[in-house]
Amino acid sequence: MQQVFTDIPTKTSVEQKIVALLHEGDKQSVRLIFKHYGVVLLNVIQRVVGNRAMSEEVLQQVLLKVWQNAQSYNAQKAGLYSWLVAISRNAALDQRKTKDFKLTQASRDALEVMALENKADASNSIDKMVTEQLLEQLSDHYQILIKMSFFEGYSHQEISDTLNIPLGTVKTRIRMALKQLRAII
Amino acid sequence: MDVQKYIASGVLEAYWAGELNEQEMREVEAMASQHPEVKQELEELREALNEFAAMKDALPDEDVLNEAMKEVEESEQNRFWEVLSEDDRSFVKRAKFSLWAVAATILLLISLGFNFYFFGQFQQAREELAQAKVESQQLAQQISDTRENLEYAQLRIAHFLNEDNIHVRMEGEDISPESYANVFWNKKTNAVFISVDNLPEPPHGHQYQLWAIKPGQPPIDAGIFDHNQLVQELKVVKGKVQAFAVTLEKEGGSPVATVDKTYVKGFLQAG
Incomplete structure (x- = not known):
């Protein structure tokens, strides 16, 4: 019996909290999933869909599906993230089959230019300047790797192809990049 | 398995990057549930990525959440209406096939009417009783006060008369x-x-x-x-x-x- 008690972690993780809320049918679970998993899920979707704006639409559908299927989630069978990823990948694949998707493929480049402009507008505040300074410590090629791998939906193979780096090196460098990032923030 | 070596292998980063298939992800999660170090490393990686995304304006648009929450609310309402209309349907079905149910309902309504009437009467009687109780208490108090005054007066007279x-x-x-x-x-x-x-x-x-x-x-x-x-x-x-x-x-x-x-x-x- 003693063993059972020592196994219980002293701090509740974000994952445990979300799982508990999901089972209680508490809408707060959806907010927390967006807050803590939104970035990585959007990336997973973007790997399939490609276009960011459309990926956000898919993420929106994913959140609704998560809510509607909350009761079917079994924490014994899968971790929260792999369950979320499964829903996200299915939704992203469904999106690829739509007419909408095929139409936007054509204007994908134009949209990306707009997205870049929006980002430039937002980076004027003092806060941004402080974080920019902080991030100067993180070399550019590391920043690019993190962005491509985690925010822009590139697979490791695609990064290897685009940047012309061997696949093994991509993996090592992503790990080093995150290590450095964690040291800074 | 050497846990530190596992962490250093880059598999945890690949996990968050969406690089792993379902089977591989479950393996990572199994490791995390066995080794708290792995679990903690995973959480810290996710948090670092979220912070970096915030710095780089790479967070998903807040509208995504707002719109999703609206849909969540709507889906809840729809479910509510579905449940209600299901009830309606079953009620109609039953009513069609059983006149007894109609008769029972009418009797129930009549009985409810009587209940209501008698309950009103009962309430009124209870109030009157409570009122009477209060009055009788007041009267008893008055009698007791008067008696006390009388005793004092008698005592006072006795003192006056005492030679x-x-x-x-x-x-x-x-x-x-x-x-x-x-x-x-x-x-x-x-x-x-x-x-x-x-x-x-x-x-x-x-x-x-x-x-x-x-x-x-x-x-x-x-x-x-x-x-x-x-x-x-x-x-x-x-x-x-x-x-x-x-x-x-x-x-x-x-x-x-x-x-x-x-x-x-x-x-x-x-x-």
């Missing part, structure tokens, strides 16, 4: 000209009784005190008394008393009379 008593009527002083009170001093037992006839309600934390006054001496404490009790026995006083007086003192009385707070005073008749 062993010296009676001193104390008249109001400047501080309270309307006031008066009576002292009965028993010649045989030297007991002192006071009859509180007309003294104002003492202020909070104060009490009246009776003093016996002998020539050439400071006033002698004859006892504190309760303003609410009409006739009460106080201390025994002996010797040649010239007068009695009542002063207002702090609650519990005072060893020395506060002379300028004298409310009533009366002299013994010479002889």
Whole structure:
């Protein structure tokens, strides 16, 4: 019996909290999933869909599906993230089959230019300047790797192809990049 | 398996990057549930990525959440209506096939009507009873008060009539000209009784005190008394008393009379 008690972690993780809320049918679970998993899920979707704006639409559908299927989630069978990823990948694949998707493929480049402009507008505040300074410590090629791998939906193979780096090196460098990032923030 | 080596392998980063297939992800999660270090590393990686995304304006648009929450609310409402309409349908079905249900419903409604009527009557009767109880309590209180007054009056008369008593009527002083009170001093037992006839309600934390006054001496404490009790026995006083007086003192009385707070005073008749 003693063993059972020592196994219980002293701090509740974000994952445990979300799982508990999901089972209680508490809408707060959806907010927390967006807050803590939104970035990585959007990336997973973007790997399939490609276009960011459309990926956000898919993420929106994913959140609704998560809510509607909350009761079917079994924490014994899968971790929260792999369950979320499964829903996200299915939704992203469904999106690829739509007419909408095929139409936007054509204007994908134009949209990306707009997205870049929006980002430039937002980076004027003092806060941004402080974080920019902080991030100067993180070399550019590391920043690019993190962005491509985690925010822009590139697979490791695609990064290897685009940047012309061997696949093994991509993996090592992503790990080093995150290590450095964690040291800074 | 060497946990540190596992962490250093880059598989955890690949996990968050969406690089792993379902099977591989479950393997990572199994490792995390066995090794707290792996679990912690995973959480820290996710947090670092979220912070970096915030710095780089790479967070998903907040509208995504807002729109999703709207849809969540709508889906809840729809489900609510579905449940309701399902109920409707089943009700109609049953009503069609069973006249007994209709008859039972009508009977139930009639019964509810009677219940309602009788409950109203019952409530009214209960209120009347409560009212009567209050009135009877008030009456009992009045009787008890009256009886007490009567007892005091009888006691007072008895003191007046008692030939062993010296009676001193104390008249109001400047501080309270309307006031008066009576002292009965028993010649045989030297007991002192006071009859509180007309003294104002003492202020909070104060009490009246009776003093016996002998020539050439400071006033002698004859006892504190309760303003609410009409006739009460106080201390025994002996010797040649010239007068009695009542002063207002702090609650519990005072060893020395506060002379300028004298409310009533009366002299013994010479002889």
